[in-house]
Structures are given as structure tokens and as C-alpha cells.
Amino acid sequence: MSTLPLTLNGEPAELAVATVRDVVAHVTGRAIGDDGAAADGRRLGVAVAVGGEVVPRSAWATRELAAGDEVDVVTAVQGG
């Protein structure tokens, strides 16, 4: 797999990824199934936007990324 230049969470990144699923697995360190759920069965608690549009988890495995894509991976943190 060749590497892809992306903007990941606001920072430039050069990652060996093809799909959104690959990015989520890279960031969380957990294996992700075709349905977008974590292979370990625990809740993932993660959402992804590419170019400011939410990519539903059901499409993570098939959504291919292109050079220069802005990818945001978010999770729940403490807050009001």
C-alpha cells in the first residue's frame, strides 16, 4: 500500500491508508469491521468527517480517500 498525504485532525500526515476505515484503525489502534464497528465488540465512540461532511460508519470500509483530503476523527470528551 502506498502512502497518501492527508490532513488528519488539522495536522499534515502521510499515511499508508486507502479508506476511512484504515484511518480509524490507525488512529484508535483497534480493528474495524466492514460495518464500522470495532472488532473487539466494545463501543468505538468515534465519528469521522471528510472535508466537513460526516461519513457514516457503514460507509467507512468503502469510502476511499484521495490525496489532500481533510479527515477529522472525533470522540467524546468531558464537557458541559
Place this chain on the structure above:
Amino acid sequence: MAEHRTAPAAPAIPPLRIGGYDLASRLIMGTGGITDLTALEGALVASGTTLTTVALRRWSADTRDGLVALLDRLGIDVLPNTAGCYTARDAVLTARLGREALETDLVKVEVIADERTLLPDVVETLEATERLAADGFTVLAYTSDDPAMALRLEQAGAAAVMPLGSPIGSGLGILNRAHLELIVSRASVPIVLDAGVGTASDVALAMEAGCDAVLAASAITRAAEPARMAHACRLALEAGFHARRAGRIPRREHALASSPMAGRVTAEEDER
């Protein structure tokens, strides 16, 4: 000495229906203002809360997924908020990310005007509420204590309206009780007091004013003993709920004796 009897248990407080969601505990707890997850867990458990707010942020090595795992373990539902958003556009995107990440249609819409006051931008809040309600969200809209705006949000599709008592984190309690009571009296959706709670008595006052639930965050998480304050707020919510329904006495200008005047024993000094 007499042997004291234990008072019978108070009538149970029914769950609050918000859109299609049943809120079991009417004390919603915020998780902001505390970094130690062990201390947060102690406060969450002591509060008896069944719904807690979370914010959505970019994944980082520090945050990871610790909070989600904790809330799953405690069996507490999550209410994703749009804190940190200044526009309806950002709030809509954040709400959609929250729905995707946490698999819930609940969202607390919070669009602030500026960083100094943290007061709600009601124009952007209204637009975000309208768009998210149309998109199938159960919107709890954080807003000012303006009775006119509370009605507008309800008409825009908010499942609950969350007026502030005073600015976020200020601990000033309810600054405009008359407005809060007016909001409550005209609402046909639940009213949840949000922001400004400083201590347990503020929670009781909000419930006595007729609010259906209260959200407390900083009051608990920034207290010297968060778990103890959480416990106090839970008791205060219960007290306020029952006090509201018990029918308080009217306020009067002057005293009104509660002991009968007839049958008093007097020691007359000039008795012959």
C-alpha cells in the same frame, strides 16, 4: 425517650419524557470541569444521574476513548453537546458527528456568542435547532432566560428548552426567577435549567420554580468534594420536585400566628 419512627418513603419521581426519550433521573450531570476520571466516576454515581453531557473533540492521545468506556461501564446515557460552536453550521456538523459517534439522536444544542460571556447566540441557536429537529434529532436547546426565545425554540422543534440560570460556570444561581417562571408557565415541552447552578439550593429553587429537570456541571465537578456535592444536588432535586407539588404557602407582608390564641395560660401581675 420515645422511639422515633422512620418517615415513609416519598412518592417516586416519574421519568421525564423528552421527545421519544425517557429521562429516569431528572438531574442531568455535565462532565466538564474535572479531568480525573476516577473522581468523575464518584460524582456520577453519587448524583444518581442517568444522562450526562459530553463534548465532541478531535481524537488525541490524551483523550482517547476513556470517557466512552467509563459511561458504558456505568450504564449512563450520553447527551452529546455542541459546546465550542459559534455558528449554526458548526453546531449541525458537531451534532451529526455526535450522533454517529455515540449512536444517539439526542443533542444539546449550544451555540455561544463569545468566549468572554459564554452567553448563547440565540439567532444561531434557533437556526441550528430548526435544522437538527428537521433532521430527526431530539434537540435540547440551551438558551438565555428569555421567555420569547423559549417559545420560538419550541416552535422550531426543540424537544426541551434549557434556559440558563446565570452564565456558564458562574455559580450565580437563578438571576431572573420571574422569567424562569414565565418560561415554565407557557411551555408545552420540558424545561431544563442549565448553567449557573452554584450549589444544591439552586437545584431545589429551579425545581420549585417549575423546571422539569436540572443540568449541573461545574457546581459538582469543581466543588471541593464533587461526589458529596453530587449527592447534595440529588437530594435538592428531590426536595424541589416535592415542594413544587406540595403547594407552597403564599408570601405575606406580615406575620400570621400558627399557634391558637385561645386557651393560653397567663400570669397576671396585678391580679387581686
